[in-house]
Amino acid sequence: MNISDMTDEMRLIADSAFEFTTGSGGLARARAVRDKWPHFDKETWEQIADLGWLGVAVPEKSQGLGLGVRAVCTLLESVSRKLLPEPLVPALASAAFLADAGAAEARGLLADLMEGRKLVVMCAARASGSFPLRLANVPDCHSGATVLVAQGEGNQFDVRAIVPGGDGCAIRSAACVDGSTLSEIVVQQQEWSRAVRVAAGMQAQQAWEKACDMMLLGDSAYLVGLMDAALQMAIDYMKMRKQFNTPIGAFQALQHRAATAHIDVVASRALVVEACRAFDTPSRARAACAAKARASAAALRVTKECIQFHGAIGFADEHDIGLFLRRAMAVASRQGGEMAQKLRYGAL
Incomplete structure (x- = not known):
């Protein structure tokens, strides 16, 4: 995550995740697999397992990396910049739950998941x-x-x-x-x-509820990276696209809209960070709801705005900016979007 207190381990995770997603095809692969069934590659999933990502939140005593939920969110924010289609969020949460469950059956399933033999x-x-x-x-x-x-x-x-x-x-x-x-x-x-x-x-119920909150945070972090990457793509386009012999990014009206979108990204990331800090406290569920509510709404606003920044080409399927909006629509609705999370927050 792009925050000042990121540890060396988190920077290493972020850099390696971005390099892997870029090297494995990036947005071109995300586009290519969207009409396939299933919509991800088994070979890529096995490579992800080899990298040890599936054990990021699993304690070392269970053969994981034991890096916690902050590392999970760092990883997911990084891979979302290239719209990694593999189901990392539910798999990471499943691994954390199976490690907490402790039963022999859970340990066997956890080993299969972490080694890439099964999708759980x-x-x-x-x-x-x-x-x-x-x-x-x-x-x-x-x-x-x-x-x-x-x-x-x-x-x-x-x-x-x-x-x-x-x-x-x-x-x-x-x-x-x-x-x-x-x-x-x-x-x-x-x-x-x-x-x-x-x-x-x-x-087991307590471990399950904790893993469900991890999924909320994981989706929130994924949305943060997604909207940040979309905004950067739009800014790069506005620096290049000219009207009246002037880059459109120099127009104050567009600068104001881009600044508002940037505030959405930063505020969403801040809530994810705070929710990570609260993950082992009694306020975990409320913090996860707040992060997901904010990220869901912000991701839809930012990606829609980025399409507007691109003008007519943004509405064409040939341009990659539309992939970000489509992905945001899908991830934002998981386990409930903005309104569902606000209702849950109020009920807790």
Whole structure:
């Protein structure tokens, strides 16, 4: 994250993440994979695992890097500048949860995730009601992925690892505007009964809620990097594009609008940083909600403004600036956008 108190480890993570996303194809790859299914490369996912990114938030005693949520947000802000399509946010949160769960089944699944053998994603929405269980709006899921599904409260809290696609667990997916997916998963009772239980009880519920807040922060950091990169692209364009033999960036009206967009980026980043500092305090959930609410609204404002800065070419699919708006629309809505997070904040 572009903050003055970034540690050497965080700078190393940020630099290596940016170099990797640039070297692996950057925006050209993000454009190329958006119409594929799944919308990311298995080979790239294995390279990400080899880099150790999936263990950033996992304690060293569980074979992770143990760098915490600040490092997670630093990583995600960096990779979002090139719109990395791989589902890092739910995978990082899943790894943190599995490490906290501590059960033997969780440790085995964590090892598979960190080594790139399996894609494991959390379904933040808790299953409720009678069977069949219906889980809506599960991001970045496909047949073959392992989905962590939670049900119950307190001592009855139960998390199981479900693999959608079989007779007992149907999955129906729809493409979002950026090429990512949201899925509805229907779990039959027999599938739930034979699924592997990875955690249970009050302690598991606390770990689950903490991981869900990490996903909120991860998406917020991703949005910060995304809108910052979009604004920089727009500023570079305004320095080059001329009207009346003058770069349009010299026009005061556009300068004011760019300054307002920059304030949105900086304010959103500041809330993410504060939420990271509050992550191990009782105000964790409220801070995560505030960060996600601000980042969701700001990312949509900034990316829309950047398209306006580009003029007519900004509306053409051939220009990369539109990729940022599409990605912002998809990520901003995950686990609820601005209004949903404000409502949750008020209820906490």
